Amino acid sequence: MLQNGNYEAILGRIPTYIAFLENYKDIYISATIIANELNYGEVMVRKDLAKISVGGRPKIGYTVEKLLNDLKTYMGYHHETRAVIVGMGRLGEALYHYKGFKPYHIKVVAAFDMHNKYDHMDQFESICKSNQIDIGIITVPKEHAQAVCDLMIKNQIKAIWNFAPVVLDVPKHIIVQNENMANSLAILTKLTNDRWHES
Amino acid sequence: MLQNGNYEAILGRIPTYIAFLENYKDIYISATIIANELNYGEVMVRKDLAKISVGGRPKIGYTVEKLLNDLKTYMGYHHETRAVIVGMGRLGEALYHYKGFKPYHIKVVAAFDMHNKYDHMDQFESICKSNQIDIGIITVPKEHAQAVCDLMIKNQIKAIWNFAPVVLDVPKHIIVQNENMANSLAILTKLTNDRWHES
DNA sequence: TAGATTGTTAATCGATTAACAATC
DNA sequence: TAGATTGTTAATCGATTAACAATC
Structure with missing residues (x-):
């Protein structure tokens, strides 16, 4: 992995969220599930997602498709x-x-x-x-x-x-x-x- | 570089100090010089060195040989x-x-x-x-x-x-x-x- | 309704930086 | 002596965690 910490910590996690969601077969996803699967703190994941996406709904979570798209946009995947x-x-x-x-x-x-x-x-x-x-x-x-x-x-x-x-x-x-x-x-x-x- | 920050930040810098000192041809070395060469903050380097070694002398600095040995010992280079x-x-x-x-x-x-x-x-x-x-x-x-x-x-x-x-x-x-x-x-x-x- | 989950505000923690005293 | 450098103590900064209110 990257050796220095000369970038925001969140950047190191977003590609991991993306990779996880790419293989997640369901319509909705919650921060709780992501945190458990990736061994991250639940609140940290929730904050990460809130920073980059919108529209998480209590009791339901985020739409996988929208969340994934927002994460990719944030990381600039759409730009060659x-x-x-x-x-x-x-x-x-x-x-x-x-x-x-x-x-x-x-x-x-x-x-x-x-x-x-x-x-x-x-x-x-x-x-x-x-x-x-x-x-x-x-x-x-x-x-x-x-x-x-x-x-x-x-x-x-x-x-x-x-x-x-x-x-x-x-x-x-x-x-x-x-x-x-x-x-x-x-x-x-x-x-x-x-x-x-x-x- | 390592991607996560799930270890003390100092650990990411010590191997860099070691590599630098391996090629440093002089008897003494100061935190100031190391910081300039590696683009680190001067105080941060001083604190790192103070944590791992002893015997830095005002106006002179550390003995390269002793500092290098202390850094290597800390990292466990002497243990296969x-x-x-x-x-x-x-x-x-x-x-x-x-x-x-x-x-x-x-x-x-x-x-x-x-x-x-x-x-x-x-x-x-x-x-x-x-x-x-x-x-x-x-x-x-x-x-x-x-x-x-x-x-x-x-x-x-x-x-x-x-x-x-x-x-x-x-x-x-x-x-x-x-x-x-x-x-x-x-x-x-x-x-x-x-x-x-x-x- | 009750419970799961989001989102926010405050507290904690660790790392870095700043200020300064000590020393050679 | 004066100045460079160490080492220490306090301040700042950012990231994580805790507590809790809001909502579906």
Whole structure:
């Protein structure tokens, strides 16, 4: 999951609500049921829903269809987002082929690498110019991450999803989200050791 | 990054401090410098360090070597953690081969899949029995995630790093950390749209 | 009607930031 | 000494939880 908490907490939950509702076969849904299924606090879910949708009825709940649509609108699913990915090692390939992005109207326009069957970096500028790219995904080795990042910004990319374990230096209008696998696992390890060993 | 905030915020920063200090070539380091380099608040860094280490000296700062050691001890880097991974699709392979876990004393003991060159699921029980496994990594398709999870718990695995987009049902003493790529990207997309388009 | 559920207002909790004293 | 830095105490801020009124 996202490592930082530099965004409103509610944003981390909405995609989970959406995924749950996509598979929910009924006309109405209550905050109570959602909370139980997702192991969230009941009041928290109710507040989340109230913030984003309207029309929940006492004793009945929300219409699944309307709630789902409101949640998707809030998250911007109806607006296509274009991305490019740079660095087609194993992780880059895994992301490139990942099916789970489909519902989000995210289109990976190009996948770049120096060496293989993907788009060559020579074409980076021209591909960015002919498509308006919103998000750049960085999956190169850490030595090259800053250079790739600079190139992305030079080509009007607005946000960066960074899998390289480095702190990128960017102008402050650029949004960076760091996804650091080693850090995530380190945290889980720490929590596990605390719970099961010392203390 | 980790998506949930169901752990102390400081835990998300310590691995970043460690990685920074590993590459810092000097004897002393101050909270001020760390904060500037990592784009954190100065006071926050000072508080983090004070919580975990001792011996920072006014005007001088901390000894890099001692601070680094204290941070690593706190995170449990000195204690070997054993993991298994189930589901060797592209993402499973990427994680299995990922170099970044090395410094954390995490050992991936086995990698399971039904179909290919990795360990076969038939051997799951026996491998878990002869090694004491701390963490199970789930990278199977979502349809199989709960079954894999159940099997892990049955074999005394204590914590689960779950990449499948499902809410796992586990006894409450088991630690689950969800890593949902689609959710992460959805959040970044939302933040980007908010900043650059509507509003 | 009684009970489930929504929605709102107040309280709590934790994390971050601000202010400042201590120290090398 | 003066200034940089630590460490502490108080204030702020945001998110979650609790309490409760409204409603179908």
